[in-house]
Amino acid sequence: MNGKINKGDNLKIMKKIQDNYVDSCISDFPYWLEFMGKYWDKGSPYEWTLPRAKELYRIIKPGGYVLIFGHPKTNHRMKCAFEDVGFQIVDEIDWLYMTGFPKNQDIGKLFDKRAGVEREIIGFVPTSKGIRPDSHNLIGDKWEHKGHPITVPTTELAKQWDGWKTAGLKPAKEPITIFQKPLEGTYCDNIEKYGCGGMNIDACRIPTDDKLVRPSIQRFDNEVYGKGLGAGIQVEPEGRFPMNIITLDESIWFSKYANPFPQWTDQELSKKTQTKEKTLTDGTKNTHPTVKPVELIKWLIKLVTPKDGVTIDIAAGSCTHGVACEELNKEGYSLKWCNIEMDEDEKGNSLGYIDIGKKRLMQLFNT
Ligand SMILES: C[S@@+](CC[C@H](N)C(=O)[O-])C[C@H]1O[C@@H](n2cnc3c(N)ncnc32)[C@H](O)[C@@H]1O
Structure with a gap:
């Protein structure tokens, strides 16, 4: 080493x-x-x-x-x-x-939380395994599916600011x-x-599959141009800059x-x-x-x-x-x-x- x-x-x-x-x-x-x-x-x-x-x-x-x-x-x-x-x-x-992952908080939810009100659950975000057929069913007093709940705003301010998030992308x-x-x-x-x-x-x-050509003057002996003079094309072999x-x-x-x-x-x-x-x-x-x-x-x-x-x-x-x-x-x-x-x-x-x-x-x- x-x-x-x-x-x-x-x-x-x-x-x-x-x-x-x-x-x-x-x-x-x-x-x-x-x-x-x-x-x-x-x-x-x-x-x-x-x-x-x-x-x-x-x-x-x-x-x-x-x-x-x-x-x-x-x-x-x-x-x-x-x-x-x-x-x-x-x-x-x-x-x-x-x-x-975006780390933003939902401003509508923040308003509802500040008001201390419950939000109605209307479904769950599908997991990577997809939406289960029972995902929206209440079993007893529990939701069968444990995915992230989709809720709707309750207070007027939450309705007004629904879809807005805290800063950042x-x-x-x-x-x-x-x-x-x-x-x-x-x-x-x-x-x-x-x-x-x-x-x-x-x-x-x-590296690229594109044919990269860089026009340049190459010096070589040439019948037309004479000794040490000639025009040529140099191909860049190793890929893009x-x-x-x-x-x-x-x-x-x-x-x-x-x-x-x-x-x-x-x-x-x-x-x-x-x-x-x-x-x-x-x-x-x-x-x-x-x-x-x-x-x-x-x-x-x-x-x-x-x-x-x-x-x-x-x-x-x-x-x-x-x-x-x-x-x-x-x-x-x-x-x-x-x-x-x-x-x-x-x-x-x-x-x-x-x-x-x-x-x-x-x-x-x-x-
Ligand atoms: C962002 S991490 C680097 C991770 C690394 N690129 C890797 O692939 O594992 C920064 C590291 O700096 C170390 N560190 C912070 N302050 C230090 C200091 N004063 N002297 C030496 N190491 C320090 C931390 O313990 C941490 O493991």
């Missing part, structure tokens, strides 16, 4: 890393929304990020990239902290996943901000000195966009994004609530990290970044990686994330 998992506060651990050592950081920070009541998801995005961004600025090489997952509600504060310590914002990728994307530490001199100067600064576009091209939206879900890609992961069918995709990360080969569950797809992290690493570069994740959770690096190393990369994870609840008890991460890495070497 070409990497290390470090347990502890990322701020303290980063202080042990030398200046200008790391080529890239890909991290899924807390979103500071107290997700599932998690202690590590509390706090203020700007105050949490500022000292960490400062340390990242010190350890990242000039021209190196930092990619941070964010939430539309808190992302801007995290971005300000990176900008304030000197990073430049290069772009923002939208990772589309489409499987989120169905979550279907997560932004990933791309920061860059400023270059020293030109791209050429910087890359020659530090070995990083560019984006590996060709390694991240989006990567966009600043990405998805693993084939069903989202209309015919004009190619699926970036065409080796997977729809069914395999849902297995890859849900089962592969969530269940280990020995049946152990990955209990981390915000696991990211390995394939997505691999694609991000490839985009901004030299093949033999040093890459870090300072909020590693169940070590998806480490797993992605080791999978890439099996595919011909020689990445060195470091994962930092606090792995603690508010009482200092282990959450088991690092143990899960270690197991995920071990299973890679046993397959």
Whole structure:
């Protein structure tokens, strides 16, 4: 294995890393929304990020990239902290996943609740198994079907505001901000000195069945044009230029966009994004609530990290970044990686994330 998992506060651990050592950081920070009541998801995005961004600025090489997952509600504060310590914002990728659930409350129901009145039940929302024939029948004093009840408004205000919801839409994307530490001199100067600064576009091209042609002048000897001169068409072999939206879900890609992961069918995709990360080969569950797809992290690493570069994740959770690096190393990369994870609840008890991460890495070497 070409990497290390470090347990502890990322701020303290980063202080042990030398200046200008790391080529890239890909991290899924807390979103500071107290997700599932998690202690590590509390706090203020700007105050949490500022000292960490400062340390990242010190350890990242000039021209190196930092990619941070964010939430539309808190992302801007995290971005300000990176900008304030000197990073430049290069772009923002939208990772589309489409499987989120809307969390809105029904305003009509809120009015009825406030008035303390019952709402009449007129049916039940069908379950994934479909509507049962008895779903609307009362058996004794109980509804036979335990689905979500469909009710009608009772009070005048509830009738008036029926269909209105509290703020927000169905979550279907997560932004990933791309920061860059400023270059020293030109791209050429910087890359020659530090070995990083560019984006590996060709390694991240989006495969497509469309015939892509890029008109260009090719120099070759030609009877008509003479020595070293000639017109030609160059075909791009590796696919489309990567966009600043990405998805693993084939069903989202209309015919004009190619699926970036065409080796997977729809069914395999849902297995890859849900089962592969969530269940280990020995049946152990990955209990981390915000696991990211390995394939997505691999694609991000490839985009901004030299093949033999040093890459870090300072909020590693169940070590998806480490797993992605080791999978890439099996595919011909020689990445060195470091994962930092606090792995603690508010009482200092282990959450088991690092143990899960270690197991995920071990299973890679046993397959
Ligand atoms: C959003 S999760 C990352 C999940 C990860 N992408 C995965 O696939 O498993 C963020 C992680 O950051 C960790 N964390 C929060 N504050 C930290 C700190 N100060 N130092 C190290 N890790 C921290 C949390 O324990 C949590 O596991």
